[in-house]
Amino acid sequence: MHELAITQSIVEAVAERFGGARVYGVRMEIGKLSGVVPDAVRFCFELVTEGTTVAGARLDIDEPAGRAHCRDCGGEFELDTPILLCRCGSADVDVLAGGELRILSVEVA
Amino acid sequence: MCGTCGCEETRAHPETVSMEQRVLAKNDHLAEHNRNWLRGREILAVNLMSSPGSGKTTLLERAIADLRHEVPLAVIEGDQATPVDADRIHATGCVAIQVNTGAGCHLDAGMLAGALEALDPRPGSVVFVENVGNLVCPALFDLGEDHRAVVMSVTEGADKPLKYPHMFRTADVVLLNKVDLLPYVDFDPGRFSRQLSQVNPVAEVLAVSATRGDGMATWYSWLRARQQVFAERVAR
Numbered sequence: 295m296h297e298l299a300i301t302q303s304i305v306e307a308v309a310e311r312f313g314g315a316r317v318y319g320v321r322m323e324i325g326k327l328s329g330v331v332p333d334a335v336r337f338c339f340e341l342v343t344e345g346t347t348v349a350g351a352r353l354d355i356d357e358p359a360g361r362a363h364c365r366d367c368g369g370e371f372e373l374d375t376p377i378l379l380c381r382c383g384s385a386d387v388d389v390l391a392g393g394e395l396r397i398l399s400v401e402v403a
Numbered sequence: 404m405c406g407t408c409g410c411e412e413t414r415a416h417p418e419t420v421s422m423e424q425r426v427l428a429k430n431d432h433l434a435e436h437n438r439n440w441l442r443g444r445e446i447l448a449v450n451l452m453s454s455p456g457s458g459k460t461t462l463l464e465r466a467i468a469d470l471r472h473e474v475p476l477a478v479i480e481g482d483q484a485t486p487v488d489a490d491r492i493h494a495t496g497c498v499a500i501q502v503n504t505g506a507g508c509h510l511d512a513g514m515l516a517g518a519l520e521a522l523d524p525r526p527g528s529v530v531f532v533e534n535v536g537n538l539v540c541p542a543l544f545d546l547g548e549d550h551r552a553v554v555m556s557v558t559e560g561a562d563k564p565l566k567y568p569h570m571f572r573t574a575d576v577v578l579l580n581k582v583d584l585l586p587y588v589d590f591d592p593g594r595f596s597r598q599l600s601q602v603n604p605v606a607e608v609l610a611v612s613a614t615r616g617d618g619m620a621t622w623y624s625w626l627r628a629r630q631q632v633f634a635e636r637v638a639r
Contacts, residue, residue: 295508295540296508296509296539296540296543296544298506299507299508299509299511299540300426300427300543303426303427303429303430304426306429307422307424307426307428307429308422311422311424312420316417318417319417319419321419322426329539329542329543329569330543375568376568376569376572376602377565377568377601377602378572378601378602378604379601385600385601385604386604395425395426395427396423396424396425396426397422397423397424397425397426398421398422398423399419399420399421399422399423400419400420400422401417401418401419401420402417402418402420403416403417403418
């Protein structure tokens, strides 16, 4: 369950950036191909934030879809798992999106 | 009264501040430090990842016995608990250090930095990092290694690349271990290779048996080739 370590990184990064300011909300992006399960992060968030300036903050997670470009047929396609197979049968593809794992913004006072 | 708009709310209104920071930025920064630290000492680091019981430690014991007079070796052992694996490596005469992650399911770049400093491997050596046995979590954490080797044994079944795509996707090489057991298990190497190519079309597959020695020479050739490429890059 690497989501616990991931969530600790999120809370540490926010606390480091905003010092003692009270945090009311965190907005993040967890792509479908990132290897991180948003529900597991939500589960860990409450535990990890307890006793910190982030305690009680709302967690909003955007989940961008995976998108890839096929180098053989030139087409673009969506994918929800990192199985890099174009409809044309080629596995020679570039992943364009879906690997995001970022903190986008923070509501702070 | 609120100083922003005059409402009765006594606390300040929260404002949304853009952050745009990758969650793994800190780990990746530390990994880059490790990479520079290793490069400065001309040390090639290989991160070995697999499920528990695939034969990583046995593979290392054999490699140490076969390569120790050719190149200085060092091993960093990651496990949740016990010094068992580092003890096994010590018994071969090779320098090793154990990292116990406690509740943690993977090594991260900070742990590797501490282990490298404590182990202080000789310049020019090859460092094997045996990650925590887990086919999921270690995939996400860059340690600063030069190469990633996924070890998979034939007893685990040919369907693993599609079931654990993140791990197999990051591999430079896949060591298919315990091939001496192929006559006794239902494992289709062709199916395995086809599945692997769907998540990672470029990873090499090397069939080995760490206990019997099959294919180990091919792995050593792979390592020597990587060492040469690495030395040329460092010299530049």
